[in-house]
Amino acid sequence: MIKNIFRNFVSGSATRPYPIEVRPGFKDARGELANKIGECTLCGICARKCPSQCITVSRKDQYWEVDPFSCVYCGICVEACPQNCLLHYAEHRKPARKKSGLLLNKNESPKLTVVSENR
Amino acid sequence: MSKTIVPFGPQHPVLPEPIHLSLTVEDEIVKEAVPAFGYVHRGLEKLAEKRDFHQMIQVVERVCGICSMIHAMCYCQGLETLMNVDVPRRGQFLRVIWSELHRIHSHLLWLGLYADAFGFESVFMQFWKIRERIMDINEATAGNRVIVSVNQVGGVRRDLSPSKCEWILAELAHVEQEMKDLESTMLNNYTVKKRTVGKGVLTQEAAYELGAAGPTLRASGIAQDMRQLAYEAFDELDFAPVVETGGDAYARGVVRFRETFQSIDLVRQAIARMPQGDTFVKVKGKPEGEVVQRVEQPRGECLYYIKANKTKFLDRLRIRTPTFANIPPLAAMLPGMELADVPVLILSIDPCISCTER
Numbered sequence: 412m413i414k415n416i417f418r419n420f421v422s423g424s425a426t427r428p429y430p431i432e433v434r435p436g437f438k439d440a441r442g443e444l445a446n447k448i449g450e451c452t453l454c455g456i457c458a459r460k461c462p463s464q465c466i467t468v469s470r471k472d473q474y475w476e477v478d479p480f481s482c483v484y485c486g487i488c489v490e491a492c493p494q495n496c497l498l499h500y501a502e503h504r505k506p507a508r509k510k511s512g513l514l515l516n517k518n519e520s521p522k523l524t525v526v527s528e529n530r
Numbered sequence: 531m532s533k534t535i536v537p538f539g540p541q542h543p544v545l546p547e548p549i550h551l552s553l554t555v556e557d558e559i560v561k562e563a564v565p566a567f568g569y570v571h572r573g574l575e576k577l578a579e580k581r582d583f584h585q586m587i588q589v590v591e592r593v594c595g596i597c598s599m600i601h602a603m604c605y606c607q608g609l610e611t612l613m614n615v616d617v618p619r620r621g622q623f624l625r626v627i628w629s630e631l632h633r634i635h636s637h638l639l640w641l642g643l644y645a646d647a648f649g650f651e652s653v654f655m656q657f658w659k660i661r662e663r664i665m666d667i668n669e670a671t672a673g674n675r676v677i678v679s680v681n682q683v684g685g686v687r688r689d690l691s692p693s694k695c696e697w698i699l700a701e702l703a704h705v706e707q708e709m710k711d712l713e714s715t716m717l718n719n720y721t722v723k724k725r726t727v728g729k730g731v732l733t734q735e736a737a738y739e740l741g742a743a744g745p746t747l748r749a750s751g752i753a754q755d756m757r758q759l760a761y762e763a764f765d766e767l768d769f770a771p772v773v774e775t776g777g778d779a780y781a782r783g784v785v786r787f788r789e790t791f792q793s794i795d796l797v798r799q800a801i802a803r804m805p806q807g808d809t810f811v812k813v814k815g816k817p818e819g820e821v822v823q824r825v826e827q828p829r830g831e832c833l834y835y836i837k838a839n840k841t842k843f844l845d846r847l848r849i850r851t852p853t854f855a856n857i858p859p860l861a862a863m864l865p866g867m868e869l870a871d872v873p874v875l876i877l878s879i880d881p882c883i884s885c886t887e888r
Contacts, residue, residue, distance in 0.1 A: 412652075412653075412711075412712070412714070412715040412719075414711065415656060415711055415712070416652070425659050425662075436669075437666075437669050437670040438670070439670070439671075439673055439688075440669050440670070440673050440674070441673035441674055441679075460584075460585075461585075462581060462585035462586075462587070462588035462589065463588070483588055483592075483677070483679075484673075484674060484679075485588050485677075485679040486673060486679065486687070487588070490687065499673070
């Protein structure tokens with residue numbers, strides 16, 4: 412232990428000053444979930460397979476919506492996607508002040524939505 | 531002096547999770563301990579009626595964060611038995627690797643919390659610093675740090691490349707060396723021994739009769755480990771249960787400390803002997819029948835009962851976790867101990883309350 416204590420004194424900090432310095436994600440890590448909406452056919456397989464039911468797809472209204480606060484980052488939807496348009500970024504999502512879902516519309520720019528509490 | 535009843539928990543600085551103990555004390559000596567549960571019940575078994583049997587993998591992983599992979603493995607093994615699926619050999623070895631990594635990080639977490647329980651904060655931080663390497667391995671290989679989500683019915687969803695295997699071995703060499711640096715502090719230190727040796731002694735007979743599980747049982751001198759059932763690839767790996775005979779809190783610490791080295795060795799063996807091939811087989815159809823499946827978790831034997839009726843929803847899912855088995859031994863080891871030793875003794879069974887209540 413004495414050896415450890417001296418080593419800890421001379422070596423640098425074991426932790427990072429987090430928001431200032433962020434560790435890059437590992438290559439295959441399951442970080443933030445994203446959808447390349449231009450390639451998406453809105454088939455809805457991801458919404459049916461999702462164990463936490465955090466994805467809503469509407470062909471009629473042409474949108475794909477995810478609630479990142481319900482998502483468990485298991486990667487089932489990414490593997491199930493026939494178009495390969497779903498992907499996980501290596502970095503995790505940034506913290507947020509308010510819980511909001513992400514709505515991607517085929518014809519409009521992405522927007523944040525109010526997440527239902529009783530999903 | 532007359533008897534006093536001291537409520538211990540559900541909120542207590544030493545408890546990571548809520549459990550309540552009614553301690554009857556006389557002159558600071560515990561005479562009786564009555565445990566009470568029900569603070570973190572989430573009804574996960576009931577969810578089997580709403581989620582199909584594939585989606586339930588992600589639910590059972592959340593029964594316990596620390597041994598998530600082993601819960602999912604046990605559940606998948608049960609369904610594979612019902613559906614007559616043989617997991618490819620490589621898939622079995624990969625399951626062993628991830629389950630042993632989970633055991634290492636669970637034991638490291640516990641060793642830290644245990645040190646914290648008897649007031650050795652610097653050792654707590656050292657163990658958690660070592661644990662970070664295992665978390666990095668999990669994230670780099672499986673995608674997530676804790677709930678790795680690699681299991682599927684029929685195998686595993688991810689593979690390990692040779693370069694990743696080499697990196698894992700290099701990281702484990704660091705972990706092993708750093709653990710060895712802490713060995714004398716954790717096992718031979720005067721103050722640590724003063725707080726743990728002879729505390730909460732559970733004799734071999736008592737451990738057996740009360741149905742203790744895992745390291746709590748093995749610390750009392752019974753060589754019983756579910757990995758002896760040779761599930762997955764354990765039939766090909768050299769393995770003997772770690773056994774101590776002291777039966778006290780110290781012996782339980784020693785068992786977990788030595789099991790960490792054993793798990794490192796098992797990961798090395800698994801990587802060395804892992805064959806090439808597929809990691810999973812495609813599964814079709816629905817399960818039917820009932821099955822009981824047992825695996826060894828970091829805390830002991832975990833039992834799954836699954837009843838399926840050839841639909842996509844299970845009829846019944848019943849999970850018995852090791853902490854549930856270790857509560858009667860805990861209630862038996864507390865009488866006769868000083869009130870100040872109660873936190874250490876509760877930690878010594880490695881309680882996982884959210885596991886127990888599901």
